[in-house]
Amino acid sequence: MHIPDGFLNIETVVVTNTISISTLGYSAHKIKKVISPERIPLMGILTAFIFTIQLISFPVAGGTSVHLIGTILVFYLTGPFSTIIIISSALLFQALLFQHGGILTFGANIFNMGIIPVLWGILLRRWKLTGAVLSAFLGSITGAFFCGLELYISKTISNFSGIYMMILAHIPEGIIESFFTFIVIKLIYKIKPEICKIEKV
Amino acid sequence: MQFIILLEIAILLTSGFLYGHGINYRITSGKGVVIEASYDDGEPMAYSEVKIYPPDEEEIFQQGIMDRNGKFIFFPDTRGEWKIIVNDGMGHGFIKKIKITEKYQLKEKAYSIPVYQKIISGVGIIGLIFTIIYILLTRKKGENAHS
Numbered sequence: 001m002h003i004p005d006g007f008l009n010i011e012t013v014v015v016t017n018t019i020s021i022s023t024l025g026y027s028a029h030k031i032k033k034v035i036s037p038e039r040i041p042l043m044g045i046l047t048a049f050i051f052t053i054q055l056i057s058f059p060v061a062g063g064t065s066v067h068l069i070g071t072i073l074v075f076y077l078t079g080p081f082s083t084i085i086i087i088s089s090a091l092l093f094q095a096l097l098f099q100h101g102g103i104l105t106f107g108a109n110i111f112n113m114g115i116i117p118v119l120w121g122i123l124l125r126r127w128k129l130t131g132a133v134l135s136a137f138l139g140s141i142t143g144a145f146f147c148g149l150e151l152y153i154s155k156t157i158s159n160f161s162g163i164y165m166m167i168l169a170h171i172p173e174g175i176i177e178s179f180f181t182f183i184v185i186k187l188i189y190k191i192k193p194e195i196c197k198i199e200k201v
Numbered sequence: 202m203q204f205i206i207l208l209e210i211a212i213l214l215t216s217g218f219l220y221g222h223g224i225n226y227r228i229t230s231g232k233g234v235v236i237e238a239s240y241d242d243g244e245p246m247a248y249s250e251v252k253i254y255p256p257d258e259e260e261i262f263q264q265g266i267m268d269r270n271g272k273f274i275f276f277p278d279t280r281g282e283w284k285i286i287v288n289d290g291m292g293h294g295f296i297k298k299i300k301i302t303e304k305y306q307l308k309e310k311a312y313s314i315p316v317y318q319k320i321i322s323g324v325g326i327i328g329l330i331f332t333i334i335y336i337l338l339t340r341k342k343g344e345n346a347h348s
Contacts, residue, residue: 006286006296026329037338044331053318055323057240065240065293090278098319099295147292166291174311 001069001147001170002094002109005102009154017107023115027081034199039078042195043086046074054113055100066173067145069097071117072136073181075165076110076125077188079187079199080118087114108150112143125198129182129189136181137174144170226312228285228299230307238267238287238295245271249289256281257302279300300307 006017050070055064075083081175091109101109109185124131124138148163157163188195222245226238251273253263267273277283280303283312288294295304300308 001292003292004294004296007288007292014282037335037342040335040338044327044335048327051323051327052320055320059240059244089327093323097323097326098314100319105275151211151292157286162290169291 001067001112002091002101003112003147003150004099005104005106007102007154007156008105008108008150012108012150012154013104016105016111020088020107020110020115021086021127024110027084030081031085031199035082039082039197043078043082046077046086047089047093048189050074050087051093054090054094060169060172066169067177068173068177068180069113069117069140071175072121072132072177073184075118075135076132076181076185076198077119077196079197080122081199083121084110084114085120108147112147112150113173116143116146129186131164132185133178133182136178140174140177144173224293224313225297226287226295226297226311227311228297228307228311230310233274234283234299234301234307236267236273236275236285236287238271245269246287246289246293247271249287249294252286252288254284254286255279256283277305280305 009185015108038160053070055067071083071087074086078086088106091106091113092100093108095103095109117135120135120139120142121131122153124135127134144166145163148157148166151157152160152163209316215228223242224238226236228237229235236251238249240246244288247269249265249267249271251265251267252261253275254260255262255277256279262277262283263275273287280301282298283298285299286294287296295313297311299311302308
């Protein structure tokens with residue numbers, strides 16, 4: 001789901017970067033007030049974790065590959081604003097170090113893999129673990145839809161069926177993401193619940 | 202803190218065992234320039250779209266799809282920096298610029314970095330940066346407490 005540079009037209013680049021950089025700035029402003037140095041190691045580890053799981057893909061039917069996103073897991077460990085910072089940091093490192101994703105498409109990648117799942121997280125978090133499972137699945141599918149839509153608008157994929165293909169390819173990924181999120185959050189809630197300090201919106 | 206250290210060890214251990222499936226490519230030249238692209242498990246990027254742009258030109262020199270083995274060949278007719286775009290139509294692909302010499306040969310072969318190298322170096326760099334941030338913030342907090 002990492003869109004490389006050159007795959008989006010200028011209009012899509014401008015719109016997605018405007019939305020994502022504004023959200024990133026707002027998130028940085030919000031966590032600046034509440035962040036304590038003790039949270040930095042956790043944020044660093046979660047950034048490294050997201051960096052890693054997004055580089056490891058697995059094949060799905062149709063000859064393509066998908067990877068876990070991890071946004072909802074981070075959301076339930078930190079909260080919406082820290083999640084945006086962590087996901088953006090991981091995407092930035094991937095783009096700068098290995099051209100995995102792009103610099104101009106940085107905003108689109110934050111939007112698809114950060115903002116969209118976080119919005120589902122905010123919407124569904126009142127249902128705790130059930131909300132985590134649902135938002136992990138829906139975040140993946142909706143993120144894939146927007147990724148496909150951006151590529152379609154930019155004429156990188158020539159017909160609308162490409163978007164359906166992207167959504168279909170991400171259904172197994174969404175199921176694995178939900179299962180993985182459920183297991184990890186349940187485990188952390190059981191052994192170290194105090195680590196989960198979710199920020200209020 | 203112990204929990205965080207355990208989590209970090211778990212991430213590092215898991216990253217070594219998990220199966221990679223990103224994109225690998227190799228660009229070499231014989232009589233023509235050969236592009237080979239595959240996912241990390243060796244599965245070829247079969248039938249992916251390829252666009253070739255000549256130096257300093259907006260117009261496409263050659264456009265086509267890779268064969269079922271994820272291979273594509275083209276014959277450059279001028280020296281300079283050529284641009285290759287490979288796109289599987291699902292948001293995966295790469296853009297690579299290559300240099301062609303006067304004899305229409307590739308100046309140097311191009312390879313992608315294996316995924317495990319990316320993970321090891323990336324995790325190391327992220328760890329270093331966040332450690333520096335942590336040290337700076339705790340020192341600042343300590344200075345504020347003293348004053």
